[in-house]
Amino acid sequence: MDSYQNLIDGRWVAARSGRVLQDFNPSRNTEVLGEFPESDPIDMQDAVAAAAAAYPKWRSMSLVARGEILYRAADILTARANEISRDLSLEEGKTFPEAKGETMRAAALLRYYAGESRQETGHVYAATDPSTLLYTRQVPLGVVGIITPWNFPIAIPAWKIAPALVYGNTVVWKPAELTPLTAYHLTQALVDAGLPEGVLNVVYGQGSILGSALVADTRLQGISFTGSNGVGRSIAAVCAEKGTKFQLEMGGKNAVVVLSDADLDLAVEMTIRGAMRSTGQKCTATSRVIVEAPLVNAFSEALVERSRKLQVGDPLDSQTYLGPLASLNQKRTVLEYIQIGKREGARLATGGESIDMGGYFMSPAVFTDVDPGSRIATEEIFGPVVSVISAADANEAVSMVNRSNFGLSAAVFTRDIAKAMHFIEEVECGIVHVNSETAGAEPHVPFGGMKDSSSNSREQGKSAREFFTQVKTVYLDPPPMRL
Ligand SMILES: NC(=O)c1ccc[n+]([C@@H]2O[C@H](COP(=O)([O-])OP(=O)(O)OC[C@H]3O[C@@H](n4cnc5c(N)ncnc54)[C@H](O)[C@@H]3O)[C@@H](O)[C@H]2O)c1
Numbered sequence: 001m002d003s004y005q006n007l008i009d010g011r012w013v014a015a016r017s018g019r020v021l022q023d024f025n026p027s028r029n030t031e032v033l034g035e036f037p038e039s040d041p042i043d044m045q046d047a048v049a050a051a052a053a054a055y056p057k058w059r060s061m062s063l064v065a066r067g068e069i070l071y072r073a074a075d076i077l078t079a080r081a082n083e084i085s086r087d088l089s090l091e092e093g094k095t096f097p098e099a100k101g102e103t104m105r106a107a108a109l110l111r112y113y114a115g116e117s118r119q120e121t122g123h124v125y126a127a128t129d130p131s132t133l134l135y136t137r138q139v140p141l142g143v144v145g146i147i148t149p150w151n152f153p154i155a156i157p158a159w160k161i162a163p164a165l166v167y168g169n170t171v172v173w174k175p176a177e178l179t180p181l182t183a184y185h186l187t188q189a190l191v192d193a194g195l196p197e198g199v200l201n202v203v204y205g206q207g208s209i210l211g212s213a214l215v216a217d218t219r220l221q222g223i224s225f226t227g228s229n230g231v232g233r234s235i236a237a238v239c240a241e242k243g244t245k246f247q248l249e250m251g252g253k254n255a256v257v258v259l260s261d262a263d264l265d266l267a268v269e270m271t272i273r274g275a276m277r278s279t280g281q282k283c284t285a286t287s288r289v290i291v292e293a294p295l296v297n298a299f300s301e302a303l304v305e306r307s308r309k310l311q312v313g314d315p316l317d318s319q320t321y322l323g324p325l326a327s328l329n330q331k332r333t334v335l336e337y338i339q340i341g342k343r344e345g346a347r348l349a350t351g352g353e354s355i356d357m358g359g360y361f362m363s364p365a366v367f368t369d370v371d372p373g374s375r376i377a378t379e380e381i382f383g384p385v386v387s388v389i390s391a392a393d394a395n396e397a398v399s400m401v402n403r404s405n406f407g408l409s410a411a412v413f414t415r416d417i418a419k420a421m422h423f424i425e426e427v428e429c430g431i432v433h434v435n436s437e438t439a440g441a442e443p444h445v446p447f448g449g450m451k452d453s454s455s456n457s458r459e460q461g462k463s464a465r466e467f468f469t470q471v472k473t474v475y476l477d478p479p480p481m482r483l
């Protein structure tokens, strides 16, 4: 049994209590992938103290030098990509190709922020007095806390940690309990790339205990969180009370709109990809498909037929489309929504059944005749379940999309550019796709939601600099000349 430890002040250390958590394989739920510390708040306090002690020297290092470490870490991740991807697939359940894609995406994110180290760090302005040098600088926040979910266990940490570090902050990271092995791989790559002691500290353990201890620590200047709305709201309340800067990326109930002039095959394929890849466990996953009435029957039949052909199984098997759900809790939640959908009167056209293969497997589910106000059409399910809803026309379809409390991602399928532009204009989402799936994000552009999906900051691209730095405006007047 491989045992892993926290990284605190540059040293790999056990939890002070000595307690450990086991990391299980959701495909074969008796298989243990490793043991990790079950840390307590005292361990978290040690980590924050280390980050605070390391901050002055790290902040004084040049941006370019910090960027060089990220370039080396990206190269290390790339060199180890197959090993990391296999472990990611084993512990989270997504297929190997998706795990590989995510690992390479993390490397791309590290490279992007390494490149950011050679960008402007402020602006020079004209001053009323021509002898005044008037300029701004973007300076780090200080010690920041990073709390991340299990569904993208290396890409999401990378898109938070890389900008946090390159802009001069030191970091305390609380990874998700379900995916500690992937967190170890990212951490080890950064350590091997030459990250100085105490700059990155990683503490494993229960989020309700450790995560809340991190958020409550008054030495933190910022918290970047991705996860559920319930936890996000609790973090926002604590940060607001403390005056700590925070950013939250949370749930989604992402919709595809299929207009009557759409390419049917494309709309079906992109709906399957958006709804069923990663076993539906993406914040940007498609969970609603709103179809103009003339096309709804043909679309539903094609979607059901395509869904029935998807192979469920071992995520390391090249034929597998859906691996297991990430945990027993996740599987139970998704199967409960199947029962809720039936009770609400929706028609379960295919799937939605538990598959007993030694892990947390289920068959992909398609509901039709779904009431747009029902729970399965409004609540985040976070599994391979998609609801087909009929709309009278394009206007009704957009209003149905917007009737959600969430506003993360949406897509429209149409051949009509005017209808596409109208959709782009009217939809209340932070991410909009035309003729492509609701999931997926490029590392160099803003990522985030509207309404309850986000705290309305943005991640990735140059948006990350807005969160992980603060602006200092400088009026520099030369001393008077003494002739
Ligand atoms: N918008 C996005 O970018 C995005 C991306 C991925 C996942 N998500 C969302 O995340 C959710 C699934 O992820 P999850 O199950 O890991 O979410 P979660 O909220 O249960 O956990 C997220 C992280 O918060 C920690 N945590 C738990 N309780 C805490 C507390 N009281 N205080 C501080 N930290 C705490 C967990 O240990 C974990 O590290 C879904 O709602 C999904 O939509 C959103």
Ligand SMILES: O=C[C@H](O)CS(=O)(=O)O
Binding pocket: 151, 152, 281, 282, 283, 284, 438, 439, 440, 441
């Ligand atoms: O789950 C969250 C991810 O951000 C999904 S995406 O691949 O970035 O859309």
